[in-house]
Every structure is written in C-alpha cells, then in structure tokens.
Amino acid sequence: MKTATSIRTRLSAWYAGAFALLLSIFALGAYAFLEHTTQERIDEYLAETVGAVAGAMEYERVSGRPFDEIIDDVLEEFRLRDIAVIVYDREHQRMSMLDLATRRRATSPRTHAAQQLPDLRTILSTTRAGDQTTFATASGDGETVRVVALPYRLGPHDIVIGAARSLEAQEATLREARYALGIGIPFMLVVATAGGSLLARKSLDPVSALADQAARIGASSLHERVAVPNPRDELGRLAVVLNDLLERLDRSFEEQRRFTADASHELRTPVAIISGEAELALSREERTPAELRDALTRVRAESDRLKHIVDDLFLLARAEAGDPIMVLRDVYLGEVAADSVRTLRSLAERKAVRLSFAGSEDLPFQGDEALLRRLFVNLLDNAIKYTPSGGDVTLSAERQNGNYLVTVADTGPGIPVDAQPHIFDRFYRSDRDRRASATGGAGLGLAIASWVAQTHGGTVSLEQSDSSGSRFVVTLPVGTGD
Numbered sequence: 001m002k003t004a005t006s007i008r009t010r011l012s013a014w015y016a017g018a019f020a021l022l023l024s025i026f027a028l029g030a031y032a033f034l035e036h037t038t039q040e041r042i043d044e045y046l047a048e049t050v051g052a053v054a055g056a057m058e059y060e061r062v063s064g065r066p067f068d069e070i071i072d073d074v075l076e077e078f079r080l081r082d083i084a085v086i087v088y089d090r091e092h093q094r095m096s097m098l099d100l101a102t103r104r105r106a107t108s109p110r111t112h113a114a115q116q117l118p119d120l121r122t123i124l125s126t127t128r129a130g131d132q133t134t135f136a137t138a139s140g141d142g143e144t145v146r147v148v149a150l151p152y153r154l155g156p157h158d159i160v161i162g163a164a165r166s167l168e169a170q171e172a173t174l175r176e177a178r179y180a181l182g183i184g185i186p187f188m189l190v191v192a193t194a195g196g197s198l199l200a201r202k203s204l205d206p207v208s209a210l211a212d213q214a215a216r217i218g219a220s221s222l223h224e225r226v227a228v229p230n231p232r233d234e235l236g237r238l239a240v241v242l243n244d245l246l247e248r249l250d251r252s253f254e255e256q257r258r259f260t261a262d263a264s265h266e267l268r269t270p271v272a273i274i275s276g277e278a279e280l281a282l283s284r285e286e287r288t289p290a291e292l293r294d295a296l297t298r299v300r301a302e303s304d305r306l307k308h309i310v311d312d313l314f315l316l317a318r319a320e321a322g323d324p325i326m327v328l329r330d331v332y333l334g335e336v337a338a339d340s341v342r343t344l345r346s347l348a349e350r351k352a353v354r355l356s357f358a359g360s361e362d363l364p365f366q367g368d369e370a371l372l373r374r375l376f377v378n379l380l381d382n383a384i385k386y387t388p389s390g391g392d393v394t395l396s397a398e399r400q401n402g403n404y405l406v407t408v409a410d411t412g413p414g415i416p417v418d419a420q421p422h423i424f425d426r427f428y429r430s431d432r433d434r435r436a437s438a439t440g441g442a443g444l445g446l447a448i449a450s451w452v453a454q455t456h457g458g459t460v461s462l463e464q465s466d467s468s469g470s471r472f473v474v475t476l477p478v479g480t481g482d
Contacts, residue, residue, distance in 0.1 A: 008200045015196035020189050027181045034177055038170045039146075043135055046148040049083055049163045050133070054152050061155050070154070071096050082169075086162040088124040095124065124160045127151050143168060206235045214242060270302040270309070277302075312444040316451070326368040326455060333404050333476065334361035334397040336369055340376035341395050344384060352389040355380070359397040363404055365476065367456045375452040375460075376406065378445040379472050383410035387469075399478065403458075406474040415465040423462065424450045449474075 053074060060070040071087050075096065078085045086097045123136050127149040134149045144167045152161050213226040225243045230236040281287060281295040315325070341357040348355035365372075376395065383393045391411040398405055415423060424446050446460075453460045458476035465471070 008197070008204050011200040011204075012193060012197040015200070016189065016193040019192045019196070023185055023188060023192075027185055031174075031177060031181065035174055038173060042146050042165060042167070042170065043148065046083070046135075046146065046163045046165060047133055047150075049078070049080070049085065050148055050150040050161045053078055053085055053087075053161050053163070054150060057152075057154050057161075067154070067157055082165055084164045086124065086164065088160040088162065090125070090158040090160065093125070123147050124149050124162050127160050137167070144171065207238075210235070210239055210242065217246065270306040273302045274299050274306070309444070312448055315448060316444070326371065328366055328368060330364065330366055331369045331372070332361060333363040333365040333367075333372070333406070334359055336372050337361075337376050337395055337397045337406055340373055340380060343373075343377060344380050347381070348384050348393065351384060351387070353384055353387050354392045355384065356392070356394050357396070358394060360399075361397075363397055363399060365404065365478075367476075371452045371455070375449045375474065376408075378449045379408040379460075379474070382445055383408050383412065383470070383472075386410065386412040388412065391469075402478055404474075404476045404478060406476070407463075407471060408474075409469060409471040411469040414467055414470055415462070420462060420465060424460070 056074045056077060057070055060073060065073075075085060075087070084097060086095055088095050123134075123138065127134050136147045136149070138145050138147055145164050146167055147162060147164045150161045152159055210226050217224050217226075225246060226239050228236050228239040228243070231240055277295045277299050281292055287295075337359075338357045338361050341355055345355055380393065380395060387393055387410045393408070393410045396405075396407045396409075450460045453474055453476065456476055458474060460472060460474050463471045463473045
C-alpha cells in the first residue's frame, strides 16, 4: 500500500534534488577549470623558461665562447628554486644540469625531484630536431613532475633544452579545493533543503487554511465564504474562484429549495382536492348519480391539472440534468405556429375569444417541433386565459433582420408592473393569479417557454403590457434551416 506524500515534501525533495544537481555540476565545472588553469600556467611558465635559456645560449654563442662554458654559465644563470633546467646533448648523449645542492654543474641526476626521475633522459632523448615544444608528465619517487622539452640547434650542436617542475604545489591546491567542495556542498545542500522546506511550508500554509475553511462549509452554511489573503496573487485568485463557486452553489441550492417548496405547494392543492372529493363522495351511502358525476368531473379536472404540472416538472428536471431532449429536424416555423393556433381554437371559443394567425406558414427552421409547439401553445394558453370574453388573441410569424419573430398579442388587462420582471420565473404567480386560482395555473408555462427559446438560440420577451393588452415576442435565429 502506497503512502501519500504531501506536496510540501515533494516540493522540498524536488528543490533539493535540483539544487544538488546544479551544485554538483557547478562544483565539477569549477574544479575542472581550476585544474586546467593551474596546469596551463605551469606549462606557460616552463615554456617561457626554456625559451629564455635558448635565448641566453644563443647570446653566449655569438660571443665565440666554447660550448661547455656556454652550458655552465647558462645553467648557473638560471638557478631557479622551483624549476630544474636540463640541457641534453644528442651528439654525446649527455645531460647537463645544475646540482641544486652544490650549485655546480652535474652530469648525473641528484638532489632535485626532477633530477631524480629515471625517465627524464628518455623524455629528452625522444624529442627530435624540428619538433615543437613537447610537454609531458612523469612520476617518480612518489612525486609527479611536469616536464617541457625544446629541441634547439646551438651552432653545430644538436641539443634539447628541458625544464621540469614539481606538481606538488598544484596537487596540494587541488586537494584543498576537493576538501572544500566535499565539506561545502553537503553543508549548502542541507541549508538549501531546510530553506526549501521552510519556503514550501510558508507558501502552502494559505492553501491549507483555504482547505480548512472550505471543509467547514456544508449545505447548510453555503452562505459562508473563504478569506481572500491577496486577490492579486495565485492563492488570492484561487480563493476568489472558490468563493464564486460557493456563490453559484448557494444560488443553485436556494433555487432547488425554492423549486421543491413551490412544487410541493402546487402539487398539494390538486391532490387535496382529489382526496377531498373522493372522501366526500364516499362519506354518504346514498348519493345521486348527478352528485357522483359532479364529483368525478372535479376529480378529473384536478387530475388533468396535476398531470400537466408533473409533465412540466419532468421536462424541467430533464433539462437541468442535461438529458438529450431536443430532436432537431427541418421544420417550417410558420406552419408549427399555425398548428398551435388550430390546437387551441376550441379553448378560445369556449371563452368567446377570437383567436387568429397572421403571417407566413413557410419560414424554414431547424429545431425540435414538439418543443416549439409547446412554446407557442404555452404563450397562447396564457394569452387566452387572461383575455376577457369578446377579446382578441393573435399569433403572427415573420422574418425580420435575419431573425424569425413570432408575436403573441392579446387584448387582456395587462400584467401588473411589479410582476413583469418575474413572469419567467418558475412557479411565480402574481397576487391577481393567486386570487383567481382557477385560471392562475402553476406558474411554469412562461418559464418553459423561455427555456425552449433559449435551447434554440433565441429569446422570449415581454415587449408591451398595459390596459390595452400584452404582447410577447419570440426571437429565433434563421440558422441553417433557411
């Protein structure tokens, strides 16, 4: 079973690993640079020395002095504490150097570390005339020496001028550098890891605080909000986004609570009427057929109302759940509107309301015919319901400015001004509707009409409502059905 690792631990580990890698690369690079630089300076120093020896020999040769004297004087002149100068005569296969102990010329290796190398003669003798300056590193008697050999022709003599220097000082410097890096890198890594852990903890503390605050917020306390430490940084933006989410959830929960309460209220009335009528019909043993028929008529009316409310609730619930409700097909919008008028003509005649259709029955459109029919029927039913006897309800359909406009106009008393902003809210009914409960409905018709228009990319709006009547306008885009 895997153990969960905190973000702070992972951040600290990644930071320490990245820092260790970069620090190691830097240390290796610095050490390589130091080693190369010291080696290069030693080589330059040795090369300058053999060049100076060659120049001094050439100066002495011009004066006409014998070869051996030239060698002796030059070796005596170049008495250096840390460099041994050697002259190798190819003709006689003889090495000449200064005995650093007696300051006299010697022909055999003694005293100086370079003079004690058994392969010094080999290095000088293998350097051929015409070769470039040769550098070599040799070891002997537990010490490493850097040697440079310069082939040179001094008059008739073919010689090799050599210079050797012990690398003990360089090795000591590099050893101290390795020691310093070996101690300093782990120390800096420990300090950096501790600092990274502290920084990660300080950086993530606000996140932990946000998590604790969010954990305390439940369905009953969605009105609470998390603190916003700094709205301009990333954590502040996270807190703002979280508060926006809580705001939407709070609004959604409130709508759901209101929806449930309103739905329960609307369903309770027809259920109570049905139950009451049935109980009344069964309360007496002898009821006339007319009384029973009247009771059943009221039960059927309330059952139809209950069925209508349940169907509307089911449609809205499916819409909110995201179920695929729409079935798009090519239709003629004007024809669907005209059919809706014909469907409600009998209802209008019972109220002595004149219902008519105006406009074109073509208007090609792509949409769900059943939902569009429901949109128009709801608007017409609402208009007929509030239009008094002898009034007019007209539905017109036309194309205007790249949109389809379907208008439902009536000659009713109009909608109260204080109710107009809420008429598309679910279960909303004005005081007038509640007083006239027989015609008030459940307050879902206009809400469903608005939703159907929105799903088709359009809108429903109340353009005019006063004592002369009301006019609703459905605006739908022409789209690809044209």
